Amino acid sequence: EVxxxxxxxxxxxxxxxxxxxxxxxxxxxxxxxxxxxxxLTVGDEIRVSGTLSTFHGLxxxxxxxxxxxxxxxxxxxxxxxxxxxxxxxxxxWYIRIEEATVTAISGQSTTIAQGDNxxxxxxxxxIEIAVDDVISLNGNIGNHDGVQIANPQNVEVQEAVELTxxxxxxxxxxxxxxxxx
Numbered sequence: 001e002v003x004x005x006x007x008x009x010x011x012x013x014x015x016x017x018x019x020x021x022x023x024x025x026x027x028x029x030x031x032x033x034x035x036x037x038x039x040l041t042v043g044d045e046i047r048v049s050g051t052l053s054t055f056h057g058l059x060x061x062x063x064x065x066x067x068x069x070x071x072x073x074x075x076x077x078x079x080x081x082x083x084x085x086x087x088x089x090x091x092x093w094y095i096r097i098e099e100a101t102v103t104a105i106s107g108q109s110t111t112i113a114q115g116d117n118x119x120x121x122x123x124x125x126x127i128e129i130a131v132d133d134v135i136s137l138n139g140n141i142g143n144h145d146g147v148q149i150a151n152p153q154n155v156e157v158q159e160a161v162e163l164t165x166x167x168x169x170x171x172x173x174x175x176x177x178x179x180x181x
Contacts, residue, residue: 011049024040026040027075032093033091034059043074045068056144057145057146078095078096082113083114085097097112128157137154
């Protein structure tokens with residue numbers, strides 16, 4: 001209901017799925033949304049009020065005030081492909097991307113791909129990655145002038161393996177006489 005409202009004062013509740021600094025995401029069974037302007041604790045179910053606005057394409061609750069309803073809750077990430085995420089639905093959802101190839105790294109932005117589908121992951125830290133590594137990660141579907149993955153967590157890296165294949169001579173044994181024509 002809050003997402004449909006678009007702007008104005010809101011009150012909602014959900015479980016905190018991630019928080020980096022003062023940018024967090026909450027989610028319930030129906031939807032998810034960004035809460036901007038306060039530190040939150042992952043796993044807390046909160047009741048939050050604030051101002052609903054859009055910043056660079058991301059719907060968020062700003063000037064939040066919240067009350068903790070319960071602690072230690074979990075939400076399992078929804079496994080999604082980059083193609084499905086790029087369709088633009090489910091903004092804010094806590095998701096998992098599996099086996100995506102790193103195609104570029106620029107500052108805090110890492111571009112990953114599955115086939116022809118790419119997306120930017122913002123803020124991977126604490127783990128060394130390189131172009132051509134294959135990674136899996138959890139995060140929230142965010143937006144900053146385009147769909148992206150925000151607040152990445154549980155990043156797993158499978159380093160790219162460089163293979164060198166050298167042509168070999170193949171000898172096929174012949175039996176009997178071989179006659180030319």
